[in-house]
Amino acid sequence: MNESSAMDLTLWQLLFAYVFIVILWVIVRVKRIPREKIIIISTLRMTVQLILVGYLLMVVFEQPHPIITLIIVLFMLGFAIYNVYKRASVTISLSIKKTIGLAMFLGIVISLIYFLFVVLQLDPWYDPQFFIPIGGMIIGNAMTGITLGVNQLLIGIKEQREKVEGALMLGATPKDASDSIINQAFDSAMLPTINSMVGMGIVFLPGMMTGQIIAGASPVSAVKYQIAIMLGVAGTVSITVVIFLHLAYKTFFNHRAQLKPFNE
Amino acid sequence: MFHIENVKVNGIIEIDHLSIEANKVTCIIGKSGSGKSTFLRLLNHLISPNEGNIYFKGKNLSEMDPVQLRRYITMVPQTPVIFDGTVRDNLQIGQKLSGQRVSTDEELDRCLHQLDLHKTLAAQAGELSGGEKQRLALARAMLLDAEVFLLDEPSSALDHTTASKVIHAFVDFIKATNKTLIMITHDLALAQELADTMIDMNRFSKSVVAGGVSK
Numbered sequence: 001m002n003e004s005s006a007m008d009l010t011l012w013q014l015l016f017a018y019v020f021i022v023i024l025w026v027i028v029r030v031k032r033i034p035r036e037k038i039i040i041i042s043t044l045r046m047t048v049q050l051i052l053v054g055y056l057l058m059v060v061f062e063q064p065h066p067i068i069t070l071i072i073v074l075f076m077l078g079f080a081i082y083n084v085y086k087r088a089s090v091t092i093s094l095s096i097k098k099t100i101g102l103a104m105f106l107g108i109v110i111s112l113i114y115f116l117f118v119v120l121q122l123d124p125w126y127d128p129q130f131f132i133p134i135g136g137m138i139i140g141n142a143m144t145g146i147t148l149g150v151n152q153l154l155i156g157i158k159e160q161r162e163k164v165e166g167a168l169m170l171g172a173t174p175k176d177a178s179d180s181i182i183n184q185a186f187d188s189a190m191l192p193t194i195n196s197m198v199g200m201g202i203v204f205l206p207g208m209m210t211g212q213i214i215a216g217a218s219p220v221s222a223v224k225y226q227i228a229i230m231l232g233v234a235g236t237v238s239i240t241v242v243i244f245l246h247l248a249y250k251t252f253f254n255h256r257a258q259l260k261p262f263n264e
Numbered sequence: 265m266f267h268i269e270n271v272k273v274n275g276i277i278e279i280d281h282l283s284i285e286a287n288k289v290t291c292i293i294g295k296s297g298s299g300k301s302t303f304l305r306l307l308n309h310l311i312s313p314n315e316g317n318i319y320f321k322g323k324n325l326s327e328m329d330p331v332q333l334r335r336y337i338t339m340v341p342q343t344p345v346i347f348d349g350t351v352r353d354n355l356q357i358g359q360k361l362s363g364q365r366v367s368t369d370e371e372l373d374r375c376l377h378q379l380d381l382h383k384t385l386a387a388q389a390g391e392l393s394g395g396e397k398q399r400l401a402l403a404r405a406m407l408l409d410a411e412v413f414l415l416d417e418p419s420s421a422l423d424h425t426t427a428s429k430v431i432h433a434f435v436d437f438i439k440a441t442n443k444t445l446i447m448i449t450h451d452l453a454l455a456q457e458l459a460d461t462m463i464d465m466n467r468f469s470k471s472v473v474a475g476g477v478s479k
């Protein structure tokens with residue numbers, strides 16, 4: 001890394017940035033919006049969490065170790081799965097939870113292995129300076145897409161029960177009867193990723209690229225990483241969502257190809 | 265064709281013995297909430313009884329392949345299900361879902377006219393009126409290679425004249441092709457005229473309280 005071009009913020013400079021939060025805090029106070037406490041708490045949480053992560057990563061980077069790197073990535077994956085459960089708009093059954101966990105684990109592990117070994121070709125393969133942030137980005141973006149897919153599938157099956165049963169009455173297999181719902185869910189999972197690819201570089205500069213450029217990397221090299229990441233995210237979301245959807249629709253039916261009652 | 269033995273659906277219906285003959289028109293009557301729709305859903309294997317067995321041509325329904333079974337025994341629900349797309353799409357989707365050959369436009373048109381539905385095949389199905397949707401759903405069923413047709417109040421959204429015309433046309437189709445029709449209706453006069461057999465669901469009902477209102 002080119003140390004001289006990476007501008008390190010002094011403590012004072014960082015403190016000046018907190019003025020933005022002070023302004024926000026004053027505004028909500030004056031307007032009597034009951035959000036003063038949550039603003040303080042979230043600012044503190046962000047600060048403490050990031051400082052801890054910074055020190056943790058520093059230690060991990062100094063002594064690269066495959067097991068520790070894997071544990072960190074698996075922890076992020078577990079947290080992402082938990083987040084999908086939490087952000088589901090409808091209550092989800094245990095079998096759907098298992099399906100989400102399995103699909104995310106498989107989809108993300110498959111994509112990460114391909115991305116790290118074939119695209120990035122890290123040496124050593126577990127180089128935490130790449131493995132952890134890139135793993136985090138792929139997991140984080142995939143999580144957003146999968147959440148949308150899960151929500152759309154569950155809303156679809158809830159709102160279109162009569163259509164699904166109507167198709168069964170016409171002699172459809174459960175798969176065919178759920179096909180349009182599955183496709184809608186896939187579509188809504190992929191849409192944000194596709195939209196952000198379209199707007200990339202024009203509407204916004206992605207965080208990673210910005211970070212690399214600030215840290216002194218050449219814009220062209222930052223762009224190459226960003227392209228690779230975008231493709232990796234698109235691939236991960238599609239693999240994960242496809243695995244999820246093709247396991248999940250089955251949980252709505254019993255072995256007699258009957259649509260299960262609502263509460264399971 | 266159907267033999268129902270000691271069937272119970274918890275709190276809704278209880279049937280000791282009941283047989284339904286092949287190649288006949290059977291009308292089901294009964295109070296609202298007496299379990300008529302539930303009974304048709306049992307025959308279509310969309311639900312299973314809590315107790316007892318249903319036999320179709322001597323075979324236990326629960327031991328048959330449910331998807332194949334529904335290609336023999338098709339059902340038109342009380343509220344017609346309309347899929348996205350045109351009238352043509354809606355007619356053909358049944359044939360596609362049940363793995364059948366798709367009819368030509370000419371055949372589709374003939375089928376619509378039989379049921380007194382004069383709409384172009386390219387019309388958007390979602391824009392049809394309730395009564396038109398009901399006839400579209402009936403036409404879709406007529407295009408299937410099924411042997412048994414289960415109709416749940418097929419004329420509920422039609423005026424009396426159209427209802428009579430449509431139901432007569434459907435019964436003519438059943439007789440001409442030697443199929444079996446099991447139909448729920450509130451039109452007692454029509455039932456008496458067309459039915460070979462009538463089933464009064466009130467006899468088997470566990471859900472109607474005394475004095476329940478007949479629709």
Ligand SMILES: Nc1ncnc2c1ncn2[C@@H]1O[C@H](COP(=O)(O)OP(=O)(O)O)[C@@H](O)[C@H]1O
Nearest residue numbers: 276294295296297298299300301302303465471
């Ligand atoms: N899925 C279900 N779960 C619980 N109760 C139901 C269900 N479907 C119908 N019922 C109840 O069963 C009874 C019979 O309903 P239904 O078969 O629709 O009657 P009908 O078609 O004769 O009007 C009603 O009391 C209804 O509330």
Ligand SMILES: [Mg+2]
Nearest residue numbers: 300301302342
């Ligand atoms: Mg009913």
